[in-house]
Amino acid sequence: MNSTLVRDAVALVARIGLGVVFxxxxxxxxxxxxxxxxxxSFEAMNIPVPTASAYFATFVELIGGGALVLGIFTPIAGLLLFADMVGxxxxxxxxxxVFATENGYELVVALGVGALMLAAFGAGRISIDGITKGKTAILQ
Structure with missing residues (x-):
């Protein structure tokens, strides 16, 4: 079996899964x-600059999630989504x-680490980045 094809297929599935959730x-x-x-809601949780934070989180998740699904600007989208989840x-x-049922960190850690992995290792060849020969990974 072609390990590069498997890697590309796994990256595709990971991008789509994470992107849809974001x-x-x-x-x-x-x-x-x-x-x-x-x-x-952010203000009630004592998040700094709640209005700016709300705009940042909302649009990073929408646009960054869409970028992951398409596999475009994946390193940038992955890093921004990782930063969103760290916050x-x-x-x-x-x-x-830990547990999401108690508003714990398990979901945000999983999403953040997944986004970071895509930023670091790339969208794969089955992506707009891969097709256009754009920079698909930080570690290239």
Whole structure:
């Protein structure tokens, strides 16, 4: 079996899976809660500059998630999504323990590490980055 093809297929599945979850969370912030509601929620959680943080989280998750699905600008999208999840982990979730059922950090750590891996190792050849010969990984 061609290990490069397997690597590319795994990167595709990982990108789509992570990207869809990030898009869903960004969409929830934008459409369900609204940006004002998200900012109010962030303020209640004592997140610094809650309005700017709400805009950052919402649009990084929407646009970055879409970029992962398409495999375009993957290193940049992955790093921004990782930063988003680091902020969520430290500012909200670590104090609640591990489990997501208790608003813990397990989901944000998994999403952040996945985004970081895609940033570091790339989108693979089955991506816009791969097709256009764009920079697909930080570690190239």
């Amino acid at each position: 898009i869903a969370h960004g969409w929830q912030k934008l459409n369900t809660f609204g940006l004002d509601g998200t900012a109010a 969520a982990a430290f500012l909200v979730h670590f104090e609640n323990g």
